[in-house]
Amino acid sequence: MSVQIALALAVFIAAYVLIATEKIPRVAVALGGAAAMVMIGATDDKSLFFSEDSGIDWNVIFLLLGMMIIVGIMRHTGVFEFVAIWATKKARGRPFRIMVMLVVITAVLSAFLDNVTTVLLIAPVTFLVCERLAVPPIPYLIAEVMASNIGGTATLIGDPPNIIIGSRSGLSFNDFLLNLTPLIAVLVLVFLVVSRIMFRKAFQYDPERAARVMELNPAEAIGDKRLLVKSLSVLVLVLAGFVLDPVLGLSPAIVAMMGAGLLIALTRLENRKVFGDVEWETLLFFAGLFTMVGSLVNLGIIDEIGRALSDLVGDNFFGASIGMLVGSAVVSGVVDNIPYVATMAPITANLVHSGGAAAHPLWWALALGADLGGNATAIGASANVVVVGIAKRNGHDISFWRFTKCGLIVTGITIAVCVPYIWLRYYL
Structure with a gap:
């Protein structure tokens, strides 16, 4: 092993440990790791900015x-609060029905929005409703965030690992x-059944308090109807x-940026409202992460790992898919699934090739394991x-263990x- 490869592996492993332990802000770790890779000559400006195999993945960023x-x-616009209040009224103040509605709405929204954005929008309404019903909000919050991770698995844009x-x-x-x-539609139904059993003590119905919930007016949540029409x-x-x-021939990144540009032009909002909610740290984190992984590609490390795994797998791709599924779930439960998928994606590409x-099906096993393992x-x-x-x-x-006790079950x-889905759909 050359000194350069040893240094690159040391930088990558150290960065991974720091990201997992969260001792230092992850964006600082990723950018510091990227700088270290440049300093040891594992990558350069051409590889970093222009290479499809070892550079920053601009499709993901944009x-x-x-x-x-x-x-x-x-x-x-207030549309997300409107949907949550409307669903609560439709449930007529019944605690479990409310959980069903909030879980389904969260799962659906997470298929098209960032998971963090979804829970940030749903959580305030959850506190409001639970306070009116005098029920503990913690089971509802746990159910919503788990529904967000499940629902985000459904589409290309639902979760960063999928992108x-x-x-x-x-x-x-x-x-x-x-x-x-x-x-994912099946998994949401399964999750609702599990939630009914797991959180059963939280579903105490109080008719008087339910009547207070029915007094909520969802229409009051809409702050700007014209902006809502344009945004939708x-x-x-x-x-x-x-x-x-397939018809237009435009990548999702191009479509998203064209849509963003059109909405900015139509709304003419001030810059603070347009760009204030952009998670710039997340985008920089991705850039640093891609640089570190790309450096391993440049040095041939990823190819070597891919060949070793290919020899290990042989022709047993069902076994490999299940190993990928379970292994990804285990690792993603311990560390953030974004750096894990960024590392595994080029290895998986070699195996599939x-x-x-x-x-x-290794791609689907990777997505399911990483997303659901969260x-x-x-x-x-x-x-x-x-x-x-x-x-x-x-x-x-x-507490960490209260969440984890429920999370391990789910x-x-x-x-x-x-497991049977992968077998029945791809290997039977």
Whole structure:
């Protein structure tokens, strides 16, 4: 092993440990790791900015940026609060019905919005409703964040790991819809059954308090109707562009940026409202992460790992898919699934390239394991950390083990359901 390869591996492993332990802000770790890779000569400006194999994946960066701008503008309309209050009234104050409605809404929204954005929008309404019903909000918050992680698995844009997988594999928005959305619909139903048992003590019905919930007026949540019409119109056009990718020949990143540009032009909002909700740290984190992984590609390390795994797998691609599914779930429950998928995507690409059609389900196994595994612990996904923080600020402490006790059950059951799905759909 050369000194350069040893240094690159040391930088990558150290960065991974620091990201997992969260001792230092992850964006600082990623950018510091990227700088270290440049300093040791593992990458250069041409590889960093212009290489499809070892450079920054601009498709991921600009897809995230475009969707962040669109969602950030939509937040000013109050439409998300409107939907949550409307659903609560439809449930007529029945606690379990309310959980069903909030879980389904969260799962659906998370298929098209960032998971963190979704839980940030749903959490305040949850506190309001639970206070009116005098029920503990913690079970509802836990259920919502888990529904967010499950629902985000359904589409290309639902979870950052899916965006990375889509860009690396060439899989389209429609590919994710056809292969993962049917399974996710089943998993949401399974999750509701599990929630009914797991949180049964939280469903105490009080008719008087239910009447107070019915007094809520969802129409009051809409702050700007004209902005709402413009935002929804652009969002529909963007989603149509994703679906019509085979016809239009436009990548999701281009569609998202065109939609963001159109909405900015139509609304003419001040810059603070347009760009204030863009998670610039997340975009910089991705850039640094891609640089570190790309450096390993440049040095041939990823290819060597891919060849070793290919020899280990042989022709047993069903076994490899299940190993990828379970292994990804375990790792993603311990560390953030974004750096894990960024590392595994080029390795998976090598396995699929060498194995052909029989190895293609490895992509879906990677997505399912990484996304659903985020439910396992309180630090398994960014949305989990955000919800725990929101609950604490509102006087409700969700301990690591309380979340994890529920998360391990949900992750185990959802991953178990994925195993027969992969076998029946791709290998039977």
